[in-house]
Amino acid sequence: MDQTQDYRGLKALVIGMGVLIIIGTAVVIGVIIHRLYAASTAPKPEPSPIAAPATAAFHTRLPAPTGSTIKSVIATNNRLAVGISTPQGGKIILINPRTGAITGTIALANHP
DSSP: OOHHHHHHHHHHHHHHHHHHHHHHHHHHHHHHHHHHHHHHTSOOOOOOTTOOOOOOOOOOOOOOOTTOEEEEEEEOSSOEEEEEEETTEEEEEEEOTTTOOEEEEEEOOOOO
């Protein structure tokens, strides 16, 4: 039996698989390019319907003695907690962020 006859089928199979690899690579690259350009032209998402309505800015004066400093501001569910260091000790002032009204004060008591 002739050796070239034995390898003819194998050569055809190897060439066929090489062509499939080239076509598959071209398809993958094409899909990646398509997705990159499609993502940049996609419409912007609409704002969430549960977003809080915009409120007007407010101005509030915090009742604190001279020499006091704000140490921290923490936003909770419906309040701002402002930590203040005063010469007499520390305190926390709770503020309604929608109206700017002071809703409460927590003072650190000095115990002997």
